[in-house]
Amino acid sequence: MRRALLMALAMMAFATPVAAVNPDEQLADPALEARAHALSQDLRCVVCQNQSIDDSDAALARDLRIILRERISAGDTDQQAVGFLVARYGSFVQLEPPVRLDTLALWFGPLAILLAGGLGAAIYIRGRKPATVTALSADDEAEVSRLLNTDKAN
Amino acid sequence: MRRLLFLAPVAVLVLVLVGFFFGLKRDPSLLPSMMIGKAVPAFSLPPVRPEDRGFATTDLGGEPMLINYYASWCAACRIEHPLLMQLREQGVMLHGIDWKDKPELGYKWISERGDPYVRVGSDESGRAGIDMGVSAVPETFVIDRQGRVRYRHVGAVTREVWETTLQPLMVKLRSES
Structure with missing residues (x-):
């Protein structure tokens, strides 16, 4: 039992995420391959949309990995290589979308909501008045002393 | 007034929920095409039919036409195929690209089921499709008289899609200069 647990x-x-990149796709130059690998982790597979092309086994993801490596081997900068795919499939393929006018809500929406909520809470808390202490009326005083001096309620 | 202010977060929540509710009806696989309004990227594809000259961007333009990406391995292509045959009979300029498929298999497909295409080319590597932003087959593009992409339909062309979207667009494009 203990051995089995240790084994598990x-x-x-030692379990590490396994990428779908096949050995035949990899570039011979380790530096270029590392760049291609890093870029492909941030590019969305358009077939299985929540996987990167690095993870995906879809045939199209393989094609896009190869194209990415071709662009990098041809001397493209990271930006140019990604731009090549964005020109065809749109900004949707970028798992980390660039900050643009139409992505502002995506990037800063949650922060804006947090700030608005915090501001609202701050205004509410600061605006609260402490309860004012007023003396009891003579009748109430009499009632209190009667209750405190007897065991019976009412 | 101050009481109403307390309801503001609830109002925001309701708005967001309504947005999400309508978002549920959107199909996430339908991505906007980057090609709309742009010229079809140049390609020159080898034939699918033996003894044929294939299909190239020089065949485009002049009149509005359709480019249909298909493959012998594609299930939804079987669904739209009878309609494509009817369109061809009606004289619609319909071209085909056999995407990520062996041309022999693409040829077998059109010779067994019927060949709806005017020109048909083999894109075995898939590169011509990738240049158009094709993510799966079938996809059908409407091309105008200048050879520019005007519309992309993802998935099988149904009678409804043809009658409500593609046909009216092609009629409109025909009247453009």
């Missing part, structure tokens, strides 16, 4: 823990410890 060891397997979990």
Whole structure:
């Protein structure tokens, strides 16, 4: 039992995400391959949309990985290589969308809501008046002393 | 007035929920095309039919036409195929590109089921499709008289899609100079 548990823990410890990149796609130059690999992790596969092309086994993702490596081998900068795909499939393929006029709400919307909520809470808390202490009326005083001096309610 | 202000967060929540509710009806696989209004990227594709000259961008323009991406491995292409045959009979300029497929298989497909295309080319590597932003087959593009992309339809062309979207657009494009 203990051995099995240890074994399971060891397997979990060494489990790393496996990319779908096949050996035949990889570039011979490790520096270029590293760049291509990093870029492909941030590019969305348009077939299985919540995977990057680096993770996806879709045939089109493979084509796009190869195209990306071709562009990089041809001397494209990272920006140009990504731009090549964005020109065809749109900004949607960027898993980290660029900050633009139409993505402002996406980038800063949650922050704006947090600030608005915080501001509202601050105004509310600061505007609260402490409860004013007023003396009891003579009748109330009499009632209180009667209640405190007897065990019976009413 | 101050009481109403307390309702503001609730109002915002309701607005967001309404937005999300309508968002549910959107199909996330329908991505906007980057090609609308742009010229079809140049391609020159080898033939699918043996003894044919294939399909190239020089075949485009003059009159509005359709480019249909298909493949022998594509299930939804079977659904739209009978309609494509009817369009061809009606004289619609319909060209085909056999995408990410062996040309022999693409040819087998059109010779067994019927060949709806005027020109048909083989895009075995898929590059011509990728240049057009094709993500899956079938996809159908409406091309205007200048050879520019005007509309992209993702998925099978149904009678409804043809009658309500593609046909009216092609009629409109025909009247453009």
